[in-house]
Amino acid sequence: MSGLPPPGYLSSTDLIDESGGPVIRRILPAGKDGCQVTAEDVPASAAAIEVRGLMRRFGNLVAVDRIDLGVRHGEVFAFLGPNGAGKSTTIKMLTTLLRPTEGTICLNGRDAVRDPTGARRQFGIVFQDTTVDTELTAYENMELHGVLYGIPRAEMQGRIGSLLELVRLSDRANDYVKTFSGGMVRRLEVARGLLHDPSILFLDEPTIGLDAQTRALLWQHVNEMNDRSGTTVFFSTHYIEEAEMAADRIAVIDHGRIVATGTVQELKERTRAATLEAAYLSLTGTEVREERVTGGEQLRERIRGQRR
Amino acid sequence: MTADMLYVLWLRQMRRYVRSRSRILGAVGQPILYLLALGYGLGSVFKRAGGGNYIEFLVPGVIVQTILFSSVFWGIQIIWDKQFGFLKETLVAPVSRFTIMLGGVLGGATIAFIQGVLVLVSALVLGFRPDTWALVPVALVVMIVLAVSMACLGTGIASLVNDFQGFQAINNFVVFPMFFLSGALYPLVGIPLLLFAVSAVNPLSYAVDGLRDVLIHQSRFGIGIDLGVLAALTVVLAWFGVFTFSRIEA
Ligand SMILES: Nc1ncnc2c1ncn2[C@@H]1O[C@H](COP(=O)(O)OP(=O)(O)OP(=O)(O)O)[C@@H](O)[C@H]1O
Numbered sequence A: 001m002s003g004l005p006p007p008g009y010l011s012s013t014d015l016i017d018e019s020g021g022p023v024i025r026r027i028l029p030a031g032k033d034g035c036q037v038t039a040e041d042v043p044a045s046a047a048a049i050e051v052r053g054l055m056r057r058f059g060n061l062v063a064v065d066r067i068d069l070g071v072r073h074g075e076v077f078a079f080l081g082p083n084g085a086g087k088s089t090t091i092k093m094l095t096t097l098l099r100p101t102e103g104t105i106c107l108n109g110r111d112a113v114r115d116p117t118g119a120r121r122q123f124g125i126v127f128q129d130t131t132v133d134t135e136l137t138a139y140e141n142m143e144l145h146g147v148l149y150g151i152p153r154a155e156m157q158g159r160i161g162s163l164l165e166l167v168r169l170s171d172r173a174n175d176y177v178k179t180f181s182g183g184m185v186r187r188l189e190v191a192r193g194l195l196h197d198p199s200i201l202f203l204d205e206p207t208i209g210l211d212a213q214t215r216a217l218l219w220q221h222v223n224e225m226n227d228r229s230g231t232t233v234f235f236s237t238h239y240i241e242e243a244e245m246a247a248d249r250i251a252v253i254d255h256g257r258i259v260a261t262g263t264v265q266e267l268k269e270r271t272r273a274a275t276l277e278a279a280y281l282s283l284t285g286t287e288v289r290e291e292r293v294t295g296g297e298q299l300r301e302r303i304r305g306q307r308r
Numbered sequence B: 001m002t003a004d005m006l007y008v009l010w011l012r013q014m015r016r017y018v019r020s021r022s023r024i025l026g027a028v029g030q031p032i033l034y035l036l037a038l039g040y041g042l043g044s045v046f047k048r049a050g051g052g053n054y055i056e057f058l059v060p061g062v063i064v065q066t067i068l069f070s071s072v073f074w075g076i077q078i079i080w081d082k083q084f085g086f087l088k089e090t091l092v093a094p095v096s097r098f099t100i101m102l103g104g105v106l107g108g109a110t111i112a113f114i115q116g117v118l119v120l121v122s123a124l125v126l127g128f129r130p131d132t133w134a135l136v137p138v139a140l141v142v143m144i145v146l147a148v149s150m151a152c153l154g155t156g157i158a159s160l161v162n163d164f165q166g167f168q169a170i171n172n173f174v175v176f177p178m179f180f181l182s183g184a185l186y187p188l189v190g191i192p193l194l195l196f197a198v199s200a201v202n203p204l205s206y207a208v209d210g211l212r213d214v215l216i217h218q219s220r221f222g223i224g225i226d227l228g229v230l231a232a233l234t235v236v237l238a239w240f241g242v243f244t245f246s247r248i249e250a
């Protein structure tokens, strides 16, 4: 039993345990699993999310191209990239919805491909698009989630109540979701993703379509979870200022490849840019990626590009 | 815990079902329409041909029809859930795919069974009488087994296709022919040998035959064989449903 992680397991320098002290890690026999499972009683020093050589193909298109990622426990990690860069595809693979074409994913040491149920116990997710049942009420949606995640019956009502309160939907708890506005559905999605207090929280463009008040409340709550329970947060966003404000570290993905990883400061230094936005544009270019983007947005992109 | 999970997944469907009155009416109304239109329209021809009472003959057939199409409808629900996103919510939950699939099948099968019972009750109201009341529970067993197996079939089909068009295509090429070659609407006598052979390997024939045996004592195979075949069918289709559903991506 070596005191240090075996070579290759935590190869990225990002991932070295900050406490620095020798970590006693009981490595269970590998083989069945791509992740060495550490025993429960061991200091949580491994990465919360560890991704190696992750690739996904759709037909001929390589949506995610052999990426490596390491996210520490308790870290808030932002995932930036233009439309179609591969953010959602990556998040879907991390959350076991898509099978990787190649590569390994470990969530708190659970292999997402070989032990999906074990991996699923580690996280909560708010998807980019709607996943609530609009024929049910807000409360019923929350309750269904709570039961699937094994929340004790006795706690159910209280927890649902306080989360609906947080997203200001308490007075609509018993209304059908089909009667909600787009922003209200979004708020419900967010509340539901937080309900079981996950160890890792994935947020795929969580604030899209939210008003400023709810955006602020959401980040306040996510930060609180992060402080109080050490929740690891992995989120994608198109709002650069959101990444700047909330994230400890940022990865930028473009055309399915990670083009840079680091803190805001590191990214700025690396690109010699004054702002994170300028750094981002310098990393990903200023050209618009999707034909569907409106003229106004294209114009804005171009102006942004010139400002840099 | 797992029982709790199966229950909420089941409950979700029941809630959707009772909230959708048009679905209840549509699914029961259509077989009743068949019963009345065909029963009264073709009844005299059927009798002259020596077939006996056509309405009596039809009742087990339309019950099978109701259960078949209601349970396969669960597959359409899965495709809806895929397109409207809800499926993702269940697929990322820390619950085995088997549990998710089973909860869905139980919900779909319960609804189909209820619809079948509604049709049976409607037939009773219209004057249908089973030969032996004591055998009605056996009829209910046949209906339940059929509902479960067909909900598994619907799950499997829905897991293999990505849209309604694909589902409809399989429906048209698999489910409808199965129904028409099951003897539900006409006796499978005097038909070409090939069709007869097809009907003999068609599992739905055994559901129709089983119901007909216990309700009006007309049978080709006998209830024992019928139930045996249906049970085997359920095992095969459950495996098919589990296997395909476990590989679903969203
Ligand atoms: N199911 C699919 N089938 C085929 N191609 C897909 C599928 N899902 C995604 N893609 C393609 O993979 C690429 C990456 O898509 P993805 O949704 O991951 O982008 P994204 O970074 O989340 O973009 P956005 O910011 O617009 O949400 C795109 O080219 C997209 O068209």
Ligand SMILES: [Mg+2]
Binding pocket: A087, A088, A089, A128, A204
């Ligand atoms: Mg996306």
